[in-house]
Amino acid sequence: MALREQVALQELRRSLPQSRAERVGEETADNDIQQAEPRSDESQHEAEEEWRPTKKYQAILLAAGFAMIFQVIGINSIYGIFQEFYTSPESNIKDAQGQDALVSLVGTIGTGLTWSGSIFVNPLIARTQHVQYIMLPGVLIMSLGIFLASFSTRLWHLYLTQALLYGIGSSLYYFPILSLTPAYFDRHRGFALGFVLSGAGVGGLVLSPVMSALISRLGIGWALRILGFWNLAVGIPVSFVVKKRGNVYSASGRTTVDLSVAKRGAFIWQAFGAFLQAGGNVVPTYFLTTYSVSVLSYSARTASLLLAINNAVNSVARISMGILADRVGRQNTLIVSVLLSAVSVLALWPSAPRPRFTAFVVCYGVLAGGYNALLPTTIAEVYGVQHYTSVNSAVYFIRGMGALFGAPLAGVILGSHQRGLAPAAADVRALRARYNQVALYDGALLLAAGVCVAYVRWSDARYRGRWQWKA
Template identity: 60%
Template sequence: MTRINGHTDANSHNDPGAAPEIVSESNDIDLVEGRQHFIKPPTKTYQAMLLLAGSMMIFHVIGINQVFGIFQEFYTSSRSNIKDAQGQDALVSLVGSIGAGLTWSGSIFMNPLIARIDNIKLVTFSGAFIMSLGLILASFVTRIWHLYLTQALLYGLGSSMYYFPLMTLAPIYFDRHRGFAMGTILAGSGVGGLVMALVLQFLLDHYGIQWALRILGVWNLAVAVPVSMVIRHRVGYGLGLQSQRASQNRARTMVNNALLRKGTFWYQSIGAFLQAAGNVVPLYYMSSYTVSVLALSDSKGSLFVSINSGVNSLSRIAMGLLADYIGRQNTLIGGAMLSAVSVFALWYNAPQARFIAFVVMYGVYAGGYNALLPTTITEIYGVENYASVNGVMYFIRGLGSMFGAPIAGLILGSHSRSPILSNNGDSTSTVGLGPIKRRYNDVVIFDGMLLLAAAVCVGYVRWLDARDKGSWRWKA
């Protein structure tokens, strides 16, 4: 017999595709339309292989997404191999935005596909191959529109196909330790961003952009071979063509009409869009701010991106623990609000010391929203609606991530990436940086307003949820 536990571990849902916690009273019995089906429990060896495969996959997918700002800084600089990309922040950031946006937006298409396809290994490897192909082909491009076809469309479609099968199927193999298992897998996201930033900058400095892309592509494909061989449907759990529960799983990927009439769903959707749009702006412009305004080296910019990713990963764990004490919705609102405050207070017109504080504090506060959104979906809409609402929310977040960075690039406009020298040759002087700093300050205001509006939306969802349930609880 299977029961569903309303308590969901925050650390098991840092990213799309994770499922609410389902606790089996028996490891080998499942109820399907009133009949008992005996299910062979997975071996500990297979579970360990699944954890390793998930961590390796997410290391690449999330890691490469998080460090696109380093690519952007290179493509828009005078060192760029793509001449029509130099100084074009809006156009170049759209490349990364499409790639990352398709990764998440693919959830709305991948969840039904996973329920229909038995050969999930082929889907996973095909996704990794397309993702790697996008990176490798990007190494040969000479025009910016070539990047849209390769490092945006091919990469984004492939990464979504690579990501969701494992993240959707892995939870059902851990009946009693699902929170620990998914937390272990998702830990690869922060490590990926931290390591990828340093590796990418090293490759750029020593081998150039072409070989950096080729090495990343081949590395990703080599890792994907063992990863795709591990993942498979768990027989009897309703994922696959032969299962009698496949139609039920397909139905759960659609949001029902009752939810579409609720204000909580619409304001949560608006908040998800705005937060995703605002969340990517610091990641994409952290490196360029370091070079253009602070007049520091590219390697320092990469180091800041790496630090931010590492802090963000630790914050997800800490925010999850805090949420158990003060409530998940409360922690979500607090993280969203404080991330907006950190942008306004620490990034606006920031000198080096304050910018470093921003890199750290933004990593702390932004991690809370990413970790807790899926768990609040379970609390607000019920575990039976988790799959459908979670899929739609991450589709919307994918759209939002395509919006924020390109608009910020339009605000920033074209500008020199070279340190501006004063009359005495001091490269750290701020002489002549006034116009550039003002443009970045405008970007900061735009980003802060997006994050603040997102915080207001999730706060209003908290109020609407309490009203709909007929009671107010301080811990929610």
């Protein structure tokens, strides 16, 4: 009750007989209780419903997130198949033959926009109660980009369709689930995000041989059209599953990074590490197929199977890394994953013959999955759930910028070269030497990213004023 009302009630009590004053006080108090208590109970009940979702909804949310990641990141992860075709003599894009740097830029723009769009999509999520208004247009734009790419005949056509349209749409489709899911899990947040993000590996495992078979049997045009229609068929029902329940998203914090957070050393190094890791992460997946065909003389179908193997072990690794992280610490697991992925590139890829390259495909698939699966959970852990939305948006925006430079620079190092059925031994040796330079470049990026995330671990402990072995 307001202070003015209390004073008025006291004056009324003095001016009335005792019995009447008591009745007035009792009636006023009763009215206050009747008006206040139901609202309190109702809001408390709503908060419990919002922050304690049923296990059924959690399971549905995980399935929807898995399906979304299957499509978005799965398609991103198999771009190497498209790159191999576009740069080959059979390409329908005549100005793309042998141009690895320019063709890889198509894929990195699509991937980069998928991540960088967070800085625009997350504020939209905060202002929109029904995220279907964001996800459905995203599915439509993404599918349209894939479909229109099937009619491309010039490289700039691919930049407009398979790069820009696809990237914008995939970002609108991707971030509502990625941003909302962590708030619905507490103890098993690492497993939940690991399970959702494991859809990337499964997507690559399934889509890699399927797209390779479609390209060889039906041609690139119909392969892209089928992929576009398939994306639409999966994306529409997934969009209707995701719900923004009351204050779940707003509880995750503001959509712009707080100045106090931005000034922390942990944030600066986290962003720099995300930039470097994104640049290094896409290089093996983009050039795995071209190395297999050009240097190891594998067929395009065999190269797609190697890419599928990489995605398969990556999928398992994302789940297992999430479980391991819940036990030994998410930041600890993240650091080890990034550093060992760098070691696998530097130790196994340079001058790799067929057996060692297969070992590299498997090892990198296992180790590279850790960063992708654990980054969102470590952001929530280091900066708090209240800052998760803003920091996640900023870090993924910077991560998208990193993806834009990684593969194209590797393509510049590799240079322009023509595929041939029987290349000369001297040409193969020269090409192998250039791939060795690509491997060193990629390993250096990942190693530097590992140093950054290790510094984030130390900086976070210093900020909290204590060191914990499990973090």
